Amino acid sequence: MLKIALPNKGSLAEETTAMLREAGYKQRTDLKDLVLVDEANGVEFYYLRPRDIAVYVGERTLDLGFTGRDMLLDSAAEADEIMPLGFGGTRFRFAAPGASEWTVADLEGKRIGTSYPGLLRSYLDSHGVTARLIKLDGAVESSVRLGVADAVADVVETGSTLKRAGLVMFGDSILDSEAILIKQRGVADPSGLDLLKRRLTGVIAARNYRMIDYNVPVEELEAACSITPGIDSPTVSPLHREGWVAVRAMIPSKQAQAIMDELWDAGAEGILVTDIAACRL
Numbered sequence: 001m002l003k004i005a006l007p008n009k010g011s012l013a014e015e016t017t018a019m020l021r022e023a024g025y026k027q028r029t030d031l032k033d034l035v036l037v038d039e040a041n042g043v044e045f046y047y048l049r050p051r052d053i054a055v056y057v058g059e060r061t062l063d064l065g066f067t068g069r070d071m072l073l074d075s076a077a078e079a080d081e082i083m084p085l086g087f088g089g090t091r092f093r094f095a096a097p098g099a100s101e102w103t104v105a106d107l108e109g110k111r112i113g114t115s116y117p118g119l120l121r122s123y124l125d126s127h128g129v130t131a132r133l134i135k136l137d138g139a140v141e142s143s144v145r146l147g148v149a150d151a152v153a154d155v156v157e158t159g160s161t162l163k164r165a166g167l168v169m170f171g172d173s174i175l176d177s178e179a180i181l182i183k184q185r186g187v188a189d190p191s192g193l194d195l196l197k198r199r200l201t202g203v204i205a206a207r208n209y210r211m212i213d214y215n216v217p218v219e220e221l222e223a224a225c226s227i228t229p230g231i232d233s234p235t236v237s238p239l240h241r242e243g244w245v246a247v248r249a250m251i252p253s254k255q256a257q258a259i260m261d262e263l264w265d266a267g268a269e270g271i272l273v274t275d276i277a278a279c280r281l
């Protein structure tokens, strides 16, 4: 059986479970369950602390894991990213009071509060900066006000937590993170991984794409197809109405309205956009 580690709580837990359900895998219904066996798919799911997932995979106890890129890199575990999952997007940023003009060099000799010392240390080393890292478990933003640190390096999603603590971000983003699938380093792909990847890719595509259908005069077909090139190629079907064809293609959901406007201007009619429930590409 394929053994997969999943976050048992925290920011990535709910969406990971939702994504696996959508991909046709069984998931726990009781949040207290530690293990769930999905016999039909030949998978065992282990619900673990997000921070420990890369460790279990790296130590070769479990085959695969769902975690954050920042957590994988911080752990320095013997595990590699296989694919990004398109949710849990965050940036790992420096912040301090009134520091908008600071750069990473201004951290020389300072104390930096963080929950990600591994990730931070390698970034500082690569920039030739020596600083004292203050390792904290959470609520890192309070460390400056409480006098434990001069600056923080922390996970930022909306930025509202930093703002509330009176801190401003400075320097480049240390890391752009999101939820990822990881596997053991230097081993052959376990059986069942291909199927999992194909299913996850299908879920991500179904979430990010929509189907568009429209009718267009034959002489405008090339222009219309360049607006909706589809994934491989749009489907063009004959219409009873002479001189017209029907076109069907997948389009990025976020651009649906703009694409409809462009098609309309190019002479298309009867433009319909529908959701995709599931797909294999």
Ligand SMILES: Nc1ncnc2c1ncn2[C@@H]1O[C@H](COP(=O)(O)OP(=O)(O)OP(=O)(O)O)[C@@H](O)[C@H]1O
Pocket (backbone or CB within 6 Å): 009, 010, 011, 012, 050, 051, 067, 068, 069, 070, 071, 088, 089, 090, 115, 137, 138, 155, 157, 158, 177, 178
């Ligand atoms: N709004 C968010 N806040 C914090 N982490 C987030 C957010 N959105 C996504 N993430 C990602 O989730 C992961 C952190 O998960 P989580 O918050 O559960 O860990 P933690 O802070 O160490 O645990 P806990 O808060 O339970 O002590 C990281 O990969 C992070 O990039």
Ligand SMILES: O=P(O)(O)OC[C@H]1O[C@H](OP(=O)(O)OP(=O)(O)O)[C@H](O)[C@@H]1O
Pocket (backbone or CB within 6 Å): 137, 138, 139, 140, 141, 154, 155, 156, 157, 158, 159, 160, 161, 162
């Ligand atoms: O940019 P924002 O949208 O404000 O989100 C980022 C904040 O959320 C997380 O904290 P979490 O709730 O996980 O608490 P913790 O600090 O105790 O881990 C993270 O550590 C930041 O503090």
Ligand SMILES: [Mg+2]
Pocket (backbone or CB within 6 Å): 010, 138
């Ligand atoms: Mg947290």
